[in-house]
Amino acid sequence: MRYGMRAMPVYLLTDKLVFPPAEGASREGVVAVGGDFRPERLLLAYSQGIFPWPTAGMPLLWFSPDPRFVLRPREVHVGRSLAKTMKRGTFEIRFDTEFEAVIRACGLVPRPGQDGTWIQEDLIEGYVALHHLGYAHSIEAWRDGELVGGLYGVSLGSCFFGESMFAIDPDASKVAFVTLLAHLDRWGIGLVDCQVKTDHLTRFGAMEIPRKAFLAELRERLPQPTKRGLWSVELDPRAALRALGHASL
Secondary structure, three states, X not given: OEEEEOOEEEEEOOOOOOOXXXXXXXXXXEEEEOOOOOHHHHHHHHHOOOEEOOOOOOOXXXXXXXXXXXXXXXXXXXXXXXXXXXXXXXXXXXXXXXXXXHHHHHHHOOEOOEOHHHOOHHHHHHHXXXXXXXXXXXXXXXXXXXXXEEEEEEEEOOEEEEEEEEEOOOOHHHHHHHHHHHHHHHOOOOEEEEEOOOHHHHOOOOEEEOHHHHHHHHHHHOOOOOOOOOOOOOOOHHHHHHHOOXXXX
């Protein structure tokens, strides 16, 4: 079944776990509409280069934009100011200790130019279930025992699919993100899907590539082992800088 959008046909999902090819997305990047946030559907979507992006007043939308916005951990840019913050050890970075708190904060904490209201209860339930299966992860910044920033995403093969981040304390989510990248590089996870272009991630070195190139690389990386299960912190932010070759900043 298909659902029309700006005269471009997109597919209406049923209970059957199937997506049309991402290459057939509409001009806006919409591949399909409908469906749900079952972990099985989410994993299938990510494996095909598709991600959900709920929009107020519309059925659930599934996207695969062209171009795709990606970042390679080994090529991250860390500014001097952020590097100084990381060297001071202002934040404690933890993985997977408060996943649900992170995803809820991403939906509540205001961010310039972004609206977190798309993070609704059914989405939270789906990703929490995916976390319990060992595929979805939270990267958290703590200060004085309080969660003050972080992000969450999905790990498959040697890819990490970033979903959303929040910060209460300035630089908190940035430190968490750079620390994550050091771990990903160490684990051989060489591609971070940032979905669509933002100025914030451009400053870290993220760039746009054709969807065709993204899907080809995705197919190569998915057969590699997934680092599944709870992640534990092995590098503090200062060690993360050294691991990424930024010790001199």
